[in-house]
Amino acid sequence: MKEIFTGGTGGNGGNGGAPPAPAALAAKVRTLAPSMTRSMQRVAEAVAGDPAGCAALTVTGLAELTGTSEATVVRTARLLGYPGYRDLRLALAGLAAQQQSGRAPAVTADIAVDDPIADVVAKLAYDEQQTLADTAAGLDTAQLGAAVSALAAARRIDIYGVGASALVAQDLAQKLLRIGILAHAMGDPHLSVTNAVLLRSKDVAVAITHSGSTGDVIEPLRVAFEHGATTIAITGRPDGPVSQYADHVLTTSTARESELRPAAMSSRTSQLLVVDCLFVGVAQRTYETAAPALAASYEALAHRHSPRSR
Amino acid sequence: MKEIFTGGTGGNGGNGGAPPAPAALAAKVRTLAPSMTRSMQRVAEAVAGDPAGCAALTVTGLAELTGTSEATVVRTARLLGYPGYRDLRLALAGLAAQQQSGRAPAVTADIAVDDPIADVVAKLAYDEQQTLADTAAGLDTAQLGAAVSALAAARRIDIYGVGASALVAQDLAQKLLRIGILAHAMGDPHLSVTNAVLLRSKDVAVAITHSGSTGDVIEPLRVAFEHGATTIAITGRPDGPVSQYADHVLTTSTARESELRPAAMSSRTSQLLVVDCLFVGVAQRTYETAAPALAASYEALAHRHSPRSR
DNA sequence: GCCGCCGGTGAAAATTTCCTTCACGTCATT
DNA sequence: AATGACGTGAAGGAAATTTTCACCGGCGGC
DSSP states (O other), X not given: OOOOOOSOOSSSXXXXXXXXXXXXXXXXXXXXXXXXXXXXXXXXXXXXXXXXXXXXXXXXXHHHHHTSOHHXXXXXXXXXXXXXXXXXXXXXXXXXXXXXXXXXXXXXXXXXXXXXXXXXXXXXXXXXXXXXXXXXXXXXXXXXXXXXXHHHHOSOEEEEOXXXXXXXXXXXXXXXXXXXXXXXXXXXXXXXXXXXXXXXXXXXXXXXESSSOOHHHHHHHHHHHHTXXXXXXXXXXXXXXXXXXXXXXXEOOOOOOBTTBOHHHHHHHHHHHHHHHHHHHHHHHTHHHHHHHHHHHHHHHHTTBOSOOX | OOOOOOOOOSOSOSSOXXXXXXXXXXXXXXXXXXXXXHHXXXXXXXXXXXXXXXXXXXXXXXXXXXXXXXXXXXHHHHHTTOSSHHHHHHHHHHHHHHHHHSOOOOOOOOOOTTOOHHHHHHHHHHHHHHHHHHHHHHOOHHHHHHHHHHHHHOSOEEEEOOTHHHHHHHHHHHHHHHTTOOEEEEOSHHHHHHHHTTOOTTOEEEEEESSSOBHHHHHHXXXXXXXXXXXXXXXXXXXXXXXXXXXXXXXXOOOOOBTTBOHHHHHHHHHHHHHHHHHHHHHHHTHHHHHHHHHHHHHHHHTTOOSSOO
């Protein structure tokens, strides 16, 4: 076995004084540079200058790059406090990752026309995450709880939404249907109204509108409200007209929009979170029936998927 | 100069030529876990669970730790998108450093039946945020860029999706239509196929399926593919059958699901992010026509939002 | 001025680590 | 029950890393 002796006292067999430095590498290089020979300095310099690049190289590669030999590279690694080149390389990779992630937070800017695609992804993801956090923070859990209760006890549920919100309405309806709750997404304003007339006190109507003032959605909600149904509004403008006819108002967050980033994008994210909360809440309340229903729908789906995928 | 070319010529299929992932490893593990064998899963689990610890291990060590063989470890590394174990280990070190500097990994408890509603909101929001981060990290920007190019230049775009993915398909279609691009969301499998026959080389077909093996969606994509259209798949299982007929595969992340949190929930979040990225990318490329179109659609909507209802 | 010591250096051997091939066991299918 | 496909690990081969060792150039002593 190897018995590298480095004059350190305390340690058991291992390397003496320094534990493998995690990220203070550049500093270490500068500190130790004077005590290095010329070739070693070249290696250390390369390593400190481009951690990511060097991490991709093998001993031989780094030796060639710096015009030195493999032995020198290993010696340098030792001097920097690592057992060998392998470990230096590992630390190097860590360092690279670290300064990569450190660079990340600079994505708060708006999306520009000439942004590279990678930036677009980062910015969109970041924005949507922000939207989620805002929505969660701004949600009134009391209202949410009340809405859940109403939904869980409903005989029939009608959900109104047009445009982008129509998809959210459908999403909610789909989910509720899956756990055996009679929910219908209404896209067509006329149908919505004519159906709203049929709602009674045990029923629930849900209106989804970002602006809070979409006439096509407010109208059926009003009708439902006046017929005694419990009404829920999911809107980004709780002070808008829609709240007038809503027993429970759930507020979605409103992120800033830009030319390339229409409001529909973040409002949808926000609305979907609310819808998910409603769904999970309802599923909890009706767990006895929801659980088998969910299981059954998995089962049914399995048969639509081709036999093998593994 | 190594010339290692893993011989899988049979179908380019498999993983869509992903570059070594930077730090989206946990996500990748979750994405690919289903397509792994038991032993590989053990390895992947160990790796995802303790990146720092595993980075310190050699192939043999990790094999012993997981009670498998070296070959299995290497296979797992390959599956995760690295050329071999060495590179996985490097990435692992990077990940470890990253989550060292960043704060706690933040554990998420599952949603329980008796969670208070406030917890449900918090957990859902957190999970969806996580999903977004994972998706963004795991997205292959090269594939994305290629998909964007295809969409921007398309004469006609058909989008297939059933179930929860149908909503995502509609979302994409809606958005593209708004900037003057002829996109249609196809819900009905029969209609999808009959329309797919009409597609030609300048056209694009998009299939959205979480499982990657939804026959109703694969079939039209296949037809489109065989008729020379450019095909894009948005799926959580890039190794699934759907990729077979896809020129470009965009991978969505797969969060762990639980009884109260069906897969549809996070997959939808993930899919929507991808769709948003596509949309913004296309809007960038076609800015000349997209900008006025977007402005015009705002204008048109404004009239539906009367301060007073109707 | 010549010689020998010595640190610095790299080429090549030695070793570890990693990767590939192949054969065996297991499970599912027919 | 036979067959085939697949997952799995053991052993051998390739590549990496580490160690050894010999060379080179400079410096001081003889």
